[in-house]
Amino acid sequence: MDEKYFPEKIEVKWQKHWNETNAFGVERDDRRPPFYCLEMLPYPSGFLHMGHVRNYSIGDALSWFKRLQGFNVLHPIGWDSFGQPAEQAAIKRGIHPRDWTEENIAHMRGQLKRIGISYDWRREIAAHTPEYYKWDQWFFLKMYERGLAYRRESQVNWCPKEETVLSNEQSSGGVCWRCGAIVEKKNIEQWFLRITNYAEQLLEEMKEIEGGWPERVLTMQRNWIGRSKGAYVDFAIKDAETKVRVFTTRIDTIYGATAIVVAAEHPLVASLSEESQLKTDVMQFVERVKASAQKRTNAGDEEIEKEGINTGLIAVNPFSGEAMPVWVANYVLMEYGTGAVMSVPAHDERDFEFAQKYSLPIRRVIERISHEQEVIEHDPSREDQSMAMPHAFTDYGILVNSGDWSGRLSEDAIEEMALFAKARGFGEEAVTYRLRDWGISRQRFWGAPVPIIYCDRCGVVPVPEEDLPVTLPDHAEFTGAGQSPLAGVAEFVNTTCPKCKGAARRETDTMDTFIDSSWYFFRYCDPRNERAPFDKEKIAYWTPVSQYIGGIDHAVMHLLYTRFWTKFMRDIGLVSFNEPVKRLMTQGMVTNLVEGTGEWKRMSKSLGNGVDPDDMIAAYGADAVRLFVLFAAPPENELRWQETGIEGAVRFLRRVYGMIWRWHERLSDALQRRSDPGAEEFSVEARSLRRKTHQTIARITADFEELHFNTSVAALMELSNALGDFQAEPHMASVGDLYAVREALESLVLMLTPFTPHAAEEMWESLGHTGGILSGETRWPQTDEELARKEELEIPVQVNGKLRSRIRATPDTPEDELREAALGDDKIRSFTNGREVVKVIVVPQRLVNIVVR
RNA sequence: GCCGGAGUGGCGAAAUUGGUAUACGCACCAGACUCAAAAUCUGGCGUCCGCAAGGAUAUGGGGGUUCGAGUCCCCCCUCCGGCACCA
Numbered sequence: 001m002d003e004k005y006f007p008e009k010i011e012v013k014w015q016k017h018w019n020e021t022n023a024f025g026v027e028r029d030d031r032r033p034p035f036y037c038l039e040m041l042p043y044p045s046g047f048l049h050m051g052h053v054r055n056y057s058i059g060d061a062l063s064w065f066k067r068l069q070g071f072n073v074l075h076p077i078g079w080d081s082f083g084q085p086a087e088q089a090a091i092k093r094g095i096h097p098r099d100w101t102e103e104n105i106a107h108m109r110g111q112l113k114r115i116g117i118s119y120d121w122r123r124e125i126a127a128h129t130p131e132y133y134k135w136d137q138w139f140f141l142k143m144y145e146r147g148l149a150y151r152r153e154s155q156v157n158w159c160p161k162e163e164t165v166l167s168n169e170q171s172s173g174g175v176c177w178r179c180g181a182i183v184e185k186k187n188i189e190q191w192f193l194r195i196t197n198y199a200e201q202l203l204e205e206m207k208e209i210e211g212g213w214p215e216r217v218l219t220m221q222r223n224w225i226g227r228s229k230g231a232y233v234d235f236a237i238k239d240a241e242t243k244v245r246v247f248t249t250r251i252d253t254i255y256g257a258t259a260i261v262v263a264a265e266h267p268l269v270a271s272l273s274e275e276s277q278l279k280t281d282v283m284q285f286v287e288r289v290k291a292s293a294q295k296r297t298n299a300g301d302e303e304i305e306k307e308g309i310n311t312g313l314i315a316v317n318p319f320s321g322e323a324m325p326v327w328v329a330n331y332v333l334m335e336y337g338t339g340a341v342m343s344v345p346a347h348d349e350r351d352f353e354f355a356q357k358y359s360l361p362i363r364r365v366i367e368r369i370s371h372e373q374e375v376i377e378h379d380p381s382r383e384d385q386s387m388a389m390p391h392a393f394t395d396y397g398i399l400v401n402s403g404d405w406s407g408r409l410s411e412d413a414i415e416e417m418a419l420f421a422k423a424r425g426f427g428e429e430a431v432t433y434r435l436r437d438w439g440i441s442r443q444r445f446w447g448a449p450v451p452i453i454y455c456d457r458c459g460v461v462p463v464p465e466e467d468l469p470v471t472l473p474d475h476a477e478f479t480g481a482g483q484s485p486l487a488g489v490a491e492f493v494n495t496t497c498p499k500c501k502g503a504a505r506r507e508t509d510t511m512d513t514f515i516d517s518s519w520y521f522f523r524y525c526d527p528r529n530e531r532a533p534f535d536k537e538k539i540a541y542w543t544p545v546s547q548y549i550g551g552i553d554h555a556v557m558h559l560l561y562t563r564f565w566t567k568f569m570r571d572i573g574l575v576s577f578n579e580p581v582k583r584l585m586t587q588g589m590v591t592n593l594v595e596g597t598g599e600w601k602r603m604s605k606s607l608g609n610g611v612d613p614d615d616m617i618a619a620y621g622a623d624a625v626r627l628f629v630l631f632a633a634p635p636e637n638e639l640r641w642q643e644t645g646i647e648g649a650v651r652f653l654r655r656v657y658g659m660i661w662r663w664h665e666r667l668s669d670a671l672q673r674r675s676d677p678g679a680e681e682f683s684v685e686a687r688s689l690r691r692k693t694h695q696t697i698a699r700i701t702a703d704f705e706e707l708h709f710n711t712s713v714a715a716l717m718e719l720s721n722a723l724g725d726f727q728a729e730p731h732m733a734s735v736g737d738l739y740a741v742r743e744a745l746e747s748l749v750l751m752l753t754p755f756t757p758h759a760a761e762e763m764w765e766s767l768g769h770t771g772g773i774l775s776g777e778t779r780w781p782q783t784d785e786e787l788a789r790k791e792e793l794e795i796p797v798q799v800n801g802k803l804r805s806r807i808r809a810t811p812d813t814p815e816d817e818l819r820e821a822a823l824g825d826d827k828i829r830s831f832t833n834g835r836e837v838v839k840v841i842v843v844p845q846r847l848v849n850i851v852v853r
Numbered sequence: 854g855c856c857g858g859a860g861u862g863g864c865g866a867a868a869u870u871g872g873u874a875u876a877c878g879c880a881c882c883a884g885a886c887u888c889a890a891a892a893u894c895u896g897g898c899g900u901c902c903g904c905a906a907g908g909a910u911a912u913g914g915g916g917g918u919u920c921g922a923g924u925c926c927c928c929c930c931u932c933c934g935g936c937a938c939c940a
Contacts (some may be wrong), residue, residue: 172935172936173935173936173937214857214858215857215858216856216857216858216934216935218857219856219857219858219935219936220856220857220934220935220936222856223855223856223857223935223936223937224935224936226936226939228939228940230940246940247939247940248940249939249940250940261940304938306938330938331938331940332938332940333938333939333940335939336939336940337939337940340940341940342940343940344940348940349854349938350938350940351940353938432939432940433939434936434939552934552935555935556935631865631877631878632865632866632878632879633865633866634866637865637866638933639865640864640865642864642865642879642880644879644880645865645878645879647879648878648879649878651893652878699869702869710865710866710867710877710878711866711867711876711877713877713878714866714867714876714877714878715876715877716877717877717878718876718877721877794873795873796872796873798872798873798920798921800920800921801919801920801921802921803873806873838920839920840920841872841920841921843872846872846873847872847873847921849872849920849921850920851920851921
């Protein structure tokens with residue numbers, strides 16, 4: 001041990017030690033409890049940023065803690081190495097995506113090792129390797145077999161900048177999740193996964209993770225799935241064989257329907273236009289709406305002005321028999337429900353706005369319950385009055401003007417009217433979802449090829465399992481044009497049909513990279529398996545993931561897909577649980593001041609407020625950086641980067657290191673073989689130090705379970721402050737003193753391990769232990785409740801709830817003694833003098849409150 | 854608009870879940886060491902009154918429950934995040 005703390009020296013030394021001893025390598029071991037600590041796998045952009053450092057520091061702290069508690073801790077890392085940036089590099093610089101990706105991985109791997117994150121590196125995986133993406137393709141085939149993967153032409157979200165399709169999740173808010181370009185609509189043939197089959201389960205089984213996942217993530221997923229319970233109702237079209245089906249959550253308002261409104265893309269419009277029954281102005285309107293919908297964005301735009309046109313068709317309300325016009329309008333979405341709605345202006349804001357603009361009748365059919373009597377008896381001109389309403393009345397209430405249904409409550413009518421419709425054959429109860437099927441085709445090179453072959457004779461033919469993987473060619477031309485570069489590689493495209501052996505073509509689209517990340521953490525459990533994605537027994541031991549840590553940006557995309565994937569894996573018998581992740585923590589972002597603005601913003605190159613982890617490690621050491629990152633804020637909060645904060649972390653480490661230096665010789669030789677001192681050998685100060693030690697252990701152990709790292713560090717600082725205040729000089733210390741100091745230092749060092757593993761290893765060695773912290777029987781320190789108990793307490797005494805004095809007591813001073821001591825206290829007497837004591841509240845070990853009048 | 858989260862010193866934040874509000878750290882101020890600076894160490898640090906002892910006051914605002922509220926209940930305000938013509 002050096003006298004001074006030299007992080008660069010210590011860190012290299014222990015990283016080498018861990019590497020040589022395979023310190024973090026684990027295997028399935030049925031005698032030990034597993035703990036699976038997982039951080040979201042990084043995209044190999046080339047450089048680690050502070051967000052990564054924070055993510056992995058959190059995971060590493062938890063991993064070390066669980067490891068020291070005796071768990072068999074799986075802590076792996078890998079690379080989400082397919083995707084767009086590699087292909088951009090290929091287009092711009094003519095470098096093959098694979099070369100670019102692998103160079104980046106090599107560099108980032110080195111960075112991770114320099115931070116000293118305790119990964120089992122033997123389990124490292126990368127999505128772009130055929131050994132990995134073979135299983136992406138395998139899963140695709142399994143879904144195809146079960147009808148969960150299908151191909152259809154549809155309007156998709158198209159990123160004009162990247163020239164590729166985006167899934168619904170990836171174009172949330174009308175902009176590309178990656179580059180921020182405004183998303184366009186385009187019709188294209190592509191592959192989908194039937195995630196909507198799992199909509200109900202994705203919602204229902206959330207119950208199992210409530211409490212373990214942040215509320216806001218669950219809420220976002222709930223909103224995204226967007227379950228809505230209501231009913232379908234069929235409106236017949238007059239003088240035609242056809243009818244139009246609407247979806248409504250408010251069937252109770254159906255007597256107030258004064259029009260049917262359909263989307264521009266609605267089949268009714270198309271079919272009638274073919275028969276030339278539609279007027280040309282309607283046709284023109286429909287084309288105009290369709291065209292503007294393609295350009296439409298809702299990224300911060302104002303609400304689009306509602307527009308519509310009367311088709312001249314007449315629909316018939318199946319409940320009332322009333323006839324009403326059919327309109328086409330831009331505010332009805334083809335993608336949701338049936339693409340047709342019944343317009344009830346009196347009870348829906350949008351319909352109200354539309355009706356006002358086009359002077360459609362507004363008829364009130366629900367009244368507020370409290371005014372029920374008045375309304376029915378004193379308001380004969382109700383219809384006229386409701387014409388003047390400034391807003392729609394959207395609450396539940398009581399039905400009026402609704403034929404036989406008048407007088408019913410909305411809640412009851414909603415159920416009964418749907419049943420009635422079903423009995424009469426013109427409708428039924430229905431549940432709709434906002435969730436759409438997952439479009440996974442990408443017109444890109446750098447992804448897993450969709451394992452499908454098109455044969456002129458046999459049609460769509462899946463690649464046989466034994467022919468997997470369908471590998472990417474070594475050469476392709478990267479032009480950036482709007483189709484997959486694979487289409488230009490003849491030896492890839494041209495193949496033989498697995499069925500008829502005739503000439504055939506391969507699918508040239510690749511799969512969304514979110515497929516890679518939907519199941520990667522299962523692969524970590526068995527990363528080199530060549531016969532299956534993983535061994536079932538192995539994942540049964542390790543999964544579900546005990547704790548997952550990552551950014552909030554994946555709250556909907558990745559975390560929804562992986563839940564879906566797990567449910568599918570369950571259905572084909574690969575796992576026996578519903579949810580892949582028991583506990584999720586979403587870390588806050590790392591921000592830095594943007595120069596000249598006074599604003600804290602996420603670190604980024606373009607804002608010039610980025611901080612390079614390598615620079616920080618070079619300046620302060622990895623341990624100090626990690627300590628600061630975990631101490632400065634609770635993990636889910638924003639972390640404001642402050643270099644003075646790191647300096648504080650270094651100061652603390654130097655202080656602790658200095659204390660070890662001061663004591664280590666005396667402690668390691670004098671106490672090594674001595675049995676525990678008797679109680680009488682401990683001075684008051686030594687007993688007090690031991691108390692602090694054991695209180696700290698208890699506190700930190702509890703904090704770790706809740707991932708409260710910041711308060712853990714604070715507690716360690718307190719313990720080190722207590723050690724600093726401990727007066728004895730090493731050479732004069734009594735046996736009791738030495739024992740107490742040793743206990744405090746060893747506990748301090750062990751509990752520092754999750755935060756500053758390199759420094760902890762070094763100090764642990766200085767205290768006379770060989771082979772490293774993980775060797776032998778080293779364990780997280782245990783609290784001795786007896787020693788942690790306070791010997792003497794200061795009990796606050798309040799008069800009428802205000803603190804007025806304190807009295808000394810022991811933890812087992814009986815209640816009445818506390819009461820007498822409080823009442824007898826001089827200061828208290830000055831407040832109670834001449835007043836009547838009404839009541840004395842004594843909370844043992846806590847406080848006394850005297851109520852006077 | 855709907856849903857979720859949060860408002861505590863100059864700043865990041867604590868508060869054993871109803872019991873001493875502001876732990877720990879950063880910044881700042883004073884002192885020691887130094888020719889000086891840095892580093893280090895010691896002390897101070899919510900606000901107001903006071904030389905002090907001490908007192909008053911304070912957890913976004915208002916009300917309530919309670920012996921006692923940052924914490925529980927009601928109303929309001931502000932900020933952050935998500936979704937948004939979803940019928």
